[in-house]
Amino acid sequence: SMYGRYGGQFVPEVLMPALNELEEAYERYRDDPRFLEELAYYMKEFAGRETPLYFARNLSKKYGTKIYLKREDLVHGGAHKLNNTIGQALLAKYMGKKRLIAETGAGQHGTATAMVGANMGFDTEVYMGAKDVQRQHMNVYRMQLMGTVVHSVQSGSKTLKDAINEALRDWVTNVENTHYLIGSVVGPHPYPMIVRDFQSVIGNEVKRQIIEKEGRYPDSIVACAGGGSNAMGIFHPFIENREVKLFPVEAGGCGLKSTKKEALHSASLCAGEDGILQGAHTRVLQDRYGQILESSSVSAGLDYSGVGPELAHLADIGRIKPCNVNDEEALEAFYELSRTEGIIPALESSHAIAYVMKMAQSGELGDLVVVSLSGRGDKDLETVFSLKKKE
Numbered sequence: 001s002m003y004g005r006y007g008g009q010f011v012p013e014v015l016m017p018a019l020n021e022l023e024e025a026y027e028r029y030r031d032d033p034r035f036l037e038e039l040a041y042y043m044k045e046f047a048g049r050e051t052p053l054y055f056a057r058n059l060s061k062k063y064g065t066k067i068y069l070k071r072e073d074l075v076h077g078g079a080h081k082l083n084n085t086i087g088q089a090l091l092a093k094y095m096g097k098k099r100l101i102a103e104t105g106a107g108q109h110g111t112a113t114a115m116v117g118a119n120m121g122f123d124t125e126v127y128m129g130a131k132d133v134q135r136q137h138m139n140v141y142r143m144q145l146m147g148t149v150v151h152s153v154q155s156g157s158k159t160l161k162d163a164i165n166e167a168l169r170d171w172v173t174n175v176e177n178t179h180y181l182i183g184s185v186v187g188p189h190p191y192p193m194i195v196r197d198f199q200s201v202i203g204n205e206v207k208r209q210i211i212e213k214e215g216r217y218p219d220s221i222v223a224c225a226g227g228g229s230n231a232m233g234i235f236h237p238f239i240e241n242r243e244v245k246l247f248p249v250e251a252g253g254c255g256l257k258s259t260k261k262e263a264l265h266s267a268s269l270c271a272g273e274d275g276i277l278q279g280a281h282t283r284v285l286q287d288r289y290g291q292i293l294e295s296s297s298v299s300a301g302l303d304y305s306g307v308g309p310e311l312a313h314l315a316d317i318g319r320i321k322p323c324n325v326n327d328e329e330a331l332e333a334f335y336e337l338s339r340t341e342g343i344i345p346a347l348e349s350s351h352a353i354a355y356v357m358k359m360a361q362s363g364e365l366g367d368l369v370v371v372s373l374s375g376r377g378d379k380d381l382e383t384v385f386s387l388k389k390k391e
């Protein structure tokens with residue numbers, strides 16, 4: 001349950017039986033033919049996999065390097081989140097659970113949980129910071145439409161961290177009939193492993209597709225990193241292929257600075273330090289007493305003060321190269337992809353595009369780059385156009 005010195009299960013004793021039950025169930029079903037057949041069915045017939053590895057010829061021409069986009073924006077619901085919620089909801093079904101709870105920030109994970117909740121017949125409840133309820137309201141409507149109860153969390157900074165704390169409180173009380181469906185490669189073991197494995201469908205498809213199209217592996221893979229699940233999903237199958245460079249792009253917000261109260265960014269790998277958050281030892285944004293600082297980012301999905309422990313470890317051993325772009329660069333990429341390729345990226349995914357735009361000429365990314373397009377930008381139109389008015 002450790003990734004180097006990171007990972008572990010830093011949770012109240014009362015949660016250990018639930019974590020042990022989950023780990024045993026995962027070990028039992030992960031290779032079960034019936035489970036795998038049902039998983040493959042949902043991935044194909046419900047999520048719409050496999051997603052294209054699209055050659056962005058206009059972007060490639062403009063930036064002088066071959067750029068392929070892994071189109072997780074085309075997964076049902078508009079983001080990679082459904083890959084993980086299908087896997088975990090199936091696991092919950094095989095465990096005999098009747099109820100799903102989840103946290104959400106950008107609302108994509110909440111929506112993806114609502115989708116599998118409705119489709120597989122679970123009672124479903126999602127915890128969401130009041131601030132995020134405001135800025136991702138279309139996703140709140142989508143969750144409610146699919147029968148999910150959305151709890152607007154008023155405590156603390158009213159963002160993701162507070163939503164996770166409320167979800168954990170609920171889980172402790174209702175663990176008998178409830179599965180807590182975590183949305184990223186964060187939290188106590190076995191969650192970072194389970195989410196990584198379900199998201200690895202992304203990287204496994206890329207491995208086949210890039211050989212078909214280019215006859216070789218990419219020089220580099222670039223993915224935005226909030227909790228780190230789309231990044232770990234696309235990176236994981238390539239970890240042993242050391243010639244493939246891996247770049248997790250974090251949210252640089254309005255600069256890698258912090259006050260006593262809050263960070264002006266969400267770059268836990270680039271500018272954080274060792275700490276404990278939501279059950280894992282990882283890299284976090286914290287004050288000198290270990291109190292978690294509030295993060296900030298133009299994109300709700302990257303607005304998180306921690307990061308997955310496996311990413312912290314991979315950065316530690318130099319297998320991935322953490323980087324970041326600020327809000328402005330991400331917004332510029334949002335417009336650039338929309339205009340050059342007719343693809344509107346999520347603000348989260350725009351961070352990965354921005355890094356490629358910035359570094360394409362540097363040689364650092366090589367001649368063949370794959371970018372994880374983790375989601376589509378429909379949910380962000382209000383935000384982007386309200387910012388535009390301010391210009």
Ligand SMILES: Cc1ncc(COP(=O)(O)O)c(/C=N/[C@H](C(=O)O)[C@@H](O)C(C)C)c1O
Nearest residue numbers: 105106107108109226227228229230301375
């Ligand atoms: C389109 C899109 N792209 C990337 C992310 C970042 O999540 P990771 O892939 O787990 O780093 C997100 C994260 N979304 C979560 C959510 O919708 O609830 C996020 O806010 C929290 C799970 C952290 C996203 O929506």
